Amino acid sequence: MGLFTGLFGGNGEKKEEKQLPWIPLTTVEQLKDIEEKSKTKTQIIFKHSTSCGISRMVIKMFRDTYDYTEEQADLYYLDLLQYREVSNETGYKFQVMHQSPQLLVVKNGVAVANASHGSINELHLEKYI
Secondary structure, eight states, X not given: OOHHHHHHOOXXXXXXXXXXXXXXXXXXXXXXXXXHHTTTSEEEEEEEOTTOHHHHHHHHHHHHXXXXXXXXXXXXXXXXXXXXXXXXXXXXXXXXXXXXXXXXXXXXXXXXXXXXXXXXXXXXXXXXX
């Protein structure tokens, strides 16, 4: 056991990351599909900045607490640095100001909820599913 492990806990085993049913959001055309699909099933978009430490922390906490099936909601992942045009159009289409990280909940063609930063993990998704 190393000094740091002994001081700060942990047994050296790497915890396996929970896998979510992410759908990559990579094209502007997908936004129309999300709008249409939201009429029958909740659509969730997670806008993530891969270069931001806060965004990495928030997505990890989100991943650890997300507990919905693919039948309950579609979960989209948007790398906003790689797909900036898609990120911009998401804000226009669903009438939300861009923030990062950001979570949008889309139902019946409109964003019924959105949150950013630490507020993402305080959003009670069960109200929208």
